[in-house]
Amino acid sequence: MGKPKISSDWMAGCAGCHMSLLDMDERLAKVVELADIRSTPITDFKVPDVSGVDVGVLEGGINNTANEEVALRMRSRCKILVALGDCAVFGGVPAMRNFFTIEESLRRAYVETESTDGSGKIPDDSELCVPTKVRSLQEVVPVDVFVPGCPPDADTIFYVLSELAQGRIPDMKGDKLDWH
Amino acid sequence: MVTVTIDGKQIEVPEGITVLRAAQSAGINIPTLCDHPHLTPYGGCRLCLVEVEGARTLQPSCTLPVNNNMVVKTNTQKVLDARKFVLTLIFSERNHFCPYCQVSGGDCELQNAAYHENMTHWPLTPNWQPFAMDASHPYIILENNRCILCRRCVRACGELIGNYTLGFEERGAQSLLVADTGVPLGESTCISCGSCVQVCPTGALIDRWSAYRGHDEQAEQTQTICVGCSVGCGIDVFTRDNNLLRIDGNWDAPVNEGIICEIGRFKPMAEKCDRIATPMVRKNGSLKATTWNEALKVVSAELKTLKGKSDGVAAVISTRQPIEAMVNFKALFADALGNSLVTTTEEGLFTESASKLADSLGSAFEGKLTDMLEADGFMVLGTDLVHDHQVAGFFIKRVLGNGPRLLVLDSDENSLNPLANKVLQNKKGTSEDALTALSAAVVKLGLAKKASTIKASDLDSAASKTGLKSEDYLDAAFVIAGAQKPVILYEKGVSPAVLKEFAQLVGASLISVKGKANSLAAAQLGLEKPAKVGAQKALVVALGDDELSQKMIKDFEKIPFKVVIASSASPLTAMADVVLPAANWLEQEGHYLSLDGRLQKANRSLTPAAEVRPTAEILLAMAESAGVKLNSDWSEELEQRVALTEIVK
Numbered sequence: 001m002g003k004p005k006i007s008s009d010w011m012a013g014c015a016g017c018h019m020s021l022l023d024m025d026e027r028l029a030k031v032v033e034l035a036d037i038r039s040t041p042i043t044d045f046k047v048p049d050v051s052g053v054d055v056g057v058l059e060g061g062i063n064n065t066a067n068e069e070v071a072l073r074m075r076s077r078c079k080i081l082v083a084l085g086d087c088a089v090f091g092g093v094p095a096m097r098n099f100f101t102i103e104e105s106l107r108r109a110y111v112e113t114e115s116t117d118g119s120g121k122i123p124d125d126s127e128l129c130v131p132t133k134v135r136s137l138q139e140v141v142p143v144d145v146f147v148p149g150c151p152p153d154a155d156t157i158f159y160v161l162s163e164l165a166q167g168r169i170p171d172m173k174g175d176k177l178d179w180h
Numbered sequence: 181m182v183t184v185t186i187d188g189k190q191i192e193v194p195e196g197i198t199v200l201r202a203a204q205s206a207g208i209n210i211p212t213l214c215d216h217p218h219l220t221p222y223g224g225c226r227l228c229l230v231e232v233e234g235a236r237t238l239q240p241s242c243t244l245p246v247n248n249n250m251v252v253k254t255n256t257q258k259v260l261d262a263r264k265f266v267l268t269l270i271f272s273e274r275n276h277f278c279p280y281c282q283v284s285g286g287d288c289e290l291q292n293a294a295y296h297e298n299m300t301h302w303p304l305t306p307n308w309q310p311f312a313m314d315a316s317h318p319y320i321i322l323e324n325n326r327c328i329l330c331r332r333c334v335r336a337c338g339e340l341i342g343n344y345t346l347g348f349e350e351r352g353a354q355s356l357l358v359a360d361t362g363v364p365l366g367e368s369t370c371i372s373c374g375s376c377v378q379v380c381p382t383g384a385l386i387d388r389w390s391a392y393r394g395h396d397e398q399a400e401q402t403q404t405i406c407v408g409c410s411v412g413c414g415i416d417v418f419t420r421d422n423n424l425l426r427i428d429g430n431w432d433a434p435v436n437e438g439i440i441c442e443i444g445r446f447k448p449m450a451e452k453c454d455r456i457a458t459p460m461v462r463k464n465g466s467l468k469a470t471t472w473n474e475a476l477k478v479v480s481a482e483l484k485t486l487k488g489k490s491d492g493v494a495a496v497i498s499t500r501q502p503i504e505a506m507v508n509f510k511a512l513f514a515d516a517l518g519n520s521l522v523t524t525t526e527e528g529l530f531t532e533s534a535s536k537l538a539d540s541l542g543s544a545f546e547g548k549l550t551d552m553l554e555a556d557g558f559m560v561l562g563t564d565l566v567h568d569h570q571v572a573g574f575f576i577k578r579v580l581g582n583g584p585r586l587l588v589l590d591s592d593e594n595s596l597n598p599l600a601n602k603v604l605q606n607k608k609g610t611s612e613d614a615l616t617a618l619s620a621a622v623v624k625l626g627l628a629k630k631a632s633t634i635k636a637s638d639l640d641s642a643a644s645k646t647g648l649k650s651e652d653y654l655d656a657a658f659v660i661a662g663a664q665k666p667v668i669l670y671e672k673g674v675s676p677a678v679l680k681e682f683a684q685l686v687g688a689s690l691i692s693v694k695g696k697a698n699s700l701a702a703a704q705l706g707l708e709k710p711a712k713v714g715a716q717k718a719l720v721v722a723l724g725d726d727e728l729s730q731k732m733i734k735d736f737e738k739i740p741f742k743v744v745i746a747s748s749a750s751p752l753t754a755m756a757d758v759v760l761p762a763a764n765w766l767e768q769e770g771h772y773l774s775l776d777g778r779l780q781k782a783n784r785s786l787t788p789a790a791e792v793r794p795t796a797e798i799l800l801a802m803a804e805s806a807g808v809k810l811n812s813d814w815s816e817e818l819e820q821r822v823a824l825t826e827i828v829k
Contacts, residue, residue, distance in 0.1 A: 086279055089301045093279065099310040139305055146300035150279040173298035 004165055006055045007048035008040040008084070009074055011067035012094045012134065013060025016151040017085035018042055021161075023154035031158070034165035048077045055080050055164045061087040062140050063094055066129035075141035080164065083137040084157070086150040093150075095134040102131050145170060148177065182248040187255065199241035199252055200228055210254050211263065211293050213270075213381055214330035215242045218431060218438055219339060222331050226266045227293060230254045238262055260297065267294050272304035273353070274311065275325035281383040282392040289381035290328055307353065314359075316366030319387055319446045320377055322357065327384040329355050333376035340439050342577025345370045357384070372442035373570070378428050389449040390418070390426035399425050402785035405772055406444040407500050407697040407765040411549070411571050412774030413440050417766065417785040424448065424766065424786065435549065435778065441570035448766070453748035456761040458791045467759060472791070472801070479758050480805040482718055482741050483517065487806075490520040494716040494739060497707065498726035499524045499696040501795050502770020502782060506698065507814040508799035509722055510705050516808040521709060521716060525726060528708025530695040531824070534676040535703045538824040545680050546825035547667065547689030548776045552576070557663025559587045559688070561679070562611070563671035566595035569693045569775070572669065587659040589614055602656045606646035611674045615682050617642035618660075621653035622685055627661035629687040661686040669693055676824075691825075694775040696726075700825070701773040704818045717741060721752065724795050725764035728752050745798050761792040768794035773818065777825040 010018065018041065022028070031037070038053055039045040048056060056078030062068055075081055086092040097105050111120040137143050147160055147170075156176050163170040170176070181192045186203050193202040198221060203210050213225040223243035230241045233251035238259065241252070253259065270276070270290065278284040278291055286292070294302075311324035329348070334357070337346040345368050349358045359368035377385045399418040406413045406427075414433020418425040427445050431438035459475035460467040486492030495513035497506055506524075514522040528535075538544060552558075552575040565573030577599060580586055585601040588594045591608045606614040617639055622628050624636035643650045660666050666688040670679060676692070683690040694700055702708065711732060719739040721728065725747040733752050736742065744756040747764045767788040771781050788794075793801075803810045818827060 083301070086277075090277070091306070092277070095277065095306075096280075098306075098308045099275075133308075135305075136301075138301070138303065148300050172300045177298065177300060178295045 003034065003036040004055060004167065005036045005038050005049065005053035006057065006161065006165070007038045007053045007074070007078065008057035008059070009046075009048070009070055010041050011058065011060035011070050011088075012063040013085060013087045013092070015041075015059070017059040017088075017149075017157075020149075020151035020154050021084075021157045024158040025154070027154075027158050031161050031165060034162065048074060050077070052077050052079070054078065055082065055161075057082045057084050058088050058137055059084045061091045061094055061134050061136055062132070063097065063134040064129040064131045068132070068140060071137060071140045080144045080169070081137075081141065082145040082147060082160065082164070083143045084147050085152060086148055088137040088143075089146050089148045090136045091134050095136075098134050102133075106131065146172065182246055182250075184246045184248075184250045184252065186252045193246055196245055199230060199232075199239070199244045199246055199250070202246050203241065203252070203254060208254060210241050211296055212242060213289055213293060213328060214332060216332050216335075216379055219332060219335040219379070222335065225270070225328065225330055227263060229259060229262050229266070231256050231259055263293075264297050264299060267297060267299060268302040268304055270328050271302045272306045274307070274309075274327065276382075281326060282386070283383040283395075286395050286397050288383060309353070311356065314365050316364035317370065317372070318366065319372055319389070319442075319450070320365060320370075320374065321386050321388060321391070322359075322365055323384050323386070324356060325384075326382045327357055328382055329357075330381060332379040332381065333357065333385055336375040336379045339578060340375055341371075341373055341574045342580065343369065343371055343373070343574075346376060371566070371570070372446055373439065373574070374442070374445040375429070375439055378438070387426060387446070389446075393423075393425055394420045400785070402783050403430055404769075404783040404785060405780045406440060407772065407782060408441070408443040408447070409569050410694040410697055410699050410775035411435065411569055412697070412772055412778060412780055413444055413571055414780075415440060415444060419785050422787050435774065435780075436571050439571060439574060441574070443570065455748050455789070456746060456753065456759060456792075457789055458761060460756075460759040462757045467753075467756070472760075472793075475758055475760060476801055476805040479720075479743050479760075479802055480807075482743075483802075483806045486517065486519075486718055488518050489717075490518055491714050491716055493517060493519045493718045493720055494521045494711065494713055494736070495519055495523070495720045495722075496711055496732075497524050497702075497722040497795075498724045499526050499698050499702050500726045500765060501698060501722060501724050502768070502772060503698065503701045503705075503814055503818070504770045504812075505722065505724075505794070505796040505799060506701060506705055506707065507817050508796050508803065508810050510707060511810045512799060512803045512806075512808055513720065516803070516810075517806075521711065521714070522707065523709040523711055524702045524707045525711075525723070525728060525732070526695045526699060526702065527710045528703065530672050530692065530699055531703035532708045533672075534692055534824045535708065535821070537676045537680065538822045542822055544777075544823055544826045545676075545690065546776070547691050548825070549575070549691070549774075550776075551665070551689035551691070552667050555579075555663070555665050555667040555689070556584045557587075557660055557666035557688075558584065559589065559660045559666065559668040560594065560596055560600075561588075561668065561670040562590045562592070562594075562673055563669060563693050564595050565669070565693075572693060585659045585663070587656050589618070589656070602652075602659045604646075604648060604652055604656050606648055610646040612678050613642045613645040614648075615674070615678050617646060617648070617650070617653045618656055619682055619685055621650070621657035622661040625654065625657050625661065627657060628685050629661075630684055632681075632685050634685075660688070663688075665689070667691065691776060698772050700775060700777065700823070701771075701818065704773065704821060704823060704827075706821065711735065713739060719743065721745065722762075722795050722799065723747075723750075723752065724762045745795055747792075760798050761789075762798060763788040763792055763794045767792070768796070770794075770796060773827065775825075777823060777827040779818070779827060779829045 229238040413436035414430035620639035
């Protein structure tokens with residue numbers, strides 16, 4: 001059978017959830033004993049196996065077409081999809097952009113920004129991804145496990161990964177949710 | 181009584197109570213959001229839905245009255261699913277993104293409700309409609325994006341305070357909490373009592389000062405008494421690392437039951453003052469920092485030379501000081517040193533006449549604040565309940581819409597006039613004639629509850645002396661004498677003896693609002709003399725955190741040796757010879773006698789800076805330094821004379 005395979009990736013997130021994952025410190029060695037970590041944005045292999053993995057973990061929301069591709073790719077290549085962190089669970093901080101139109105946001109970022117001299121141009125190369133409304137992961141693909149937190153603390157992430165590594169769906173309640 | 185079965189538990193409850201209250205009385209917890217024990221039920225949030233046997237749909241337990249033999253289930257799968265759905269709808273409605281909110285992490289009832297149901301997320305796309313944030317108010321921020329439309333604030337503003345500033349405009353998804361007809365909160369009729377902030381379950385209504393400075397869990401909470409006026413409201417003071425976070429009304433306090441006013445809630449945060457950190461003594465023309473020993477030596481040297489001289493020291497204490505300080509003050513300056521001018525900053529202005537009346541009657545004659553809670557008619561005589569003693573004003577304002585009526589008698593424009601059923605603005609100096617006219621009117625209408633020496637025929641002449649018409653007095657008489665349980669509130673400038681007669685005539689409870697926090701205690705200790713400066717050689721002002729009037733400061737200037745015990749710098753400390761740093765009201769404990777005789781203990785919630793001390797201790801040290809021993813047992817002191825209102829411990 002072999003060890004369960006885990007892959008992670010990130011989209012419109014700050015990488016904080018992956019940093020929190022690393023915060024489990026030496027317990028990472030235990031997780032690696034139980035599971036085969038195939039690819040993450042912070043290791044050498046970045047892309048989940050084409051042949052598929054058992055658990056996919058996604059950090060960050062979806063705020064452009066490139067993120068959509070990452071989300072769809074992970075969903076199609078994993079059996080259980082985990083939304084890690086508030087951005088993936090409901091949009092998080094980047095989702096505040098939704099209170100403005102995309103034009104307003106692009107103008108603020110490229111033209112009105114303090115670090116340009118007023119002759120800023122909004123990039124429109126056809127090879128660039130297109131910004132979209134910021135969405136949570138479940139608005140784009142079906143999600144199996146939600147791990148809220150900004151970031152979820154290392155104990156919670158260790159619990160989630162070790163449960164999944166042993167073939168169980170983690171039971172998110174009590175202090176796994178109320179982590180303050 | 182009816183029998184109700186909730187989750188298999190059979191209980192007996194009074195008829196007419198709601199299923200929610202019945203469950204709570206049996207220790208069964210049904211989650212709620214819009215419900216609040218001090219507000220009438222609204223039934224808007226739908227979180228309290230329960231299964232009732234025989235009912236077609238789930239029922240909101242907060243508004244459903246119990247029926248005999250009702251069978252209720254509060255945690256079936258259907259109910260749990262409904263709760264998750266209700267919370268999903270609430271969360272997806274507005275900007276309920278917890279990470280950016282300062283109540284997230286324990287102080288948000290919405291978040292806590294979701295955690296209670298073990299919700300990790302909500303499965304509906306949020307409605308991305310931005311709502312306005314109103315930051316126009318000096319103390320309160322209204323963030324509509326976090327509002328769950330529970331209307332607790334609207335109910336509090338109306339039912340608890342009677343101000344009716346908050347309301348809702350538009351409907352459905354557009355529903356918006358607004359002030360008045362949709363004006364910025366800072367430009368509205370809001371009186372800054374902060375009750376809305378205290379009842380808001382989310383971070384929609386927050387106070388600027390305490391936001392982001394810590395969760396309730398991280399703060400220390402002290403139950404104490406507000407010293408802002410003589411009402412004596414119970415308050416909860418939240419502090420963190422010896423800093424004041426915020427002040428809430430204590431829901432369990434018998435006096436105010438959770439409500440307080442701007443003066444108790446927000447003024448302590450807004451006040452900026454120059455605290456005095458060490459004792460100071462004037463040397464070569466200017467005040468220099470020194471030690472307590474040095475400062476007290478200078479004071480006692482002067483006091484010792486004046487011992488036995490009745491006009492040696494002019495001694496004045498603030499009525500914001502606790503009984504412990506007042507007792508030490510009197511024992512030292514009046515009893516031990518034999519001075520005659522020993523009084524308070526109020527000079528007995530608010531209590532002297534009433535105290536004398538009690539002395540002559542040999543008994544108390546005033547009523548209690550609780551009388552206001554059952555009153556069906558009010559008369560307010562020459563006192564401003566909108567700016568001072570505000571909570572007493574709230575007791576009146578919040579019932580005026582439901583039957584009780586208000587009569588105002590004042591020779592000046594009174595701030596309650598817009599709400600009064602009848603206003604009598606009599607000529608200055610004619611208050612006794614006004615009461616005669618009013619009594620005559622009562623007699624004329626046959627509404628007198630006891631025999632009176634004033635006759636109906638006295639009406640016209642008395643009325644004309646006050647510059648008002650007889651018809652005005654007849655209208656007014658209906659308001660006050662037509663009530664079964666009227667309450668009369670007065671301040672000063674009217675003879676209490678005349679008022680007492682009038683109160684008996686109409687069967688009213690008579691209450692004087694007095695002055696500051698310990699006004700009545702000062703009266704009981706006989707500290708009611710006018711501060712008329714004669715040939716005194718020394719002045720001692722135990723000011724604490726109070727302010728002295730310009731007139732008094734001017735009068736005191738000529739006294740050669742001045743000792744000021746104060747918390748902050750002021751023109752008074754600037755002209756002192758010795759300044760002793762005093763704790764403010766939060767930094768000391770002590771007892772207070774409220775306006776209706778309730779003896780309450782104020783507890784300390786902050787530690788003062790190293791050299792700052794409570795006034796009671798300073799006076800004790802001053803006495804010791806002057807070779808005077810003070811008795812610390814003050815329990816008998818308050819009973820030295822008949823109290824004008826019964827003292828309740």
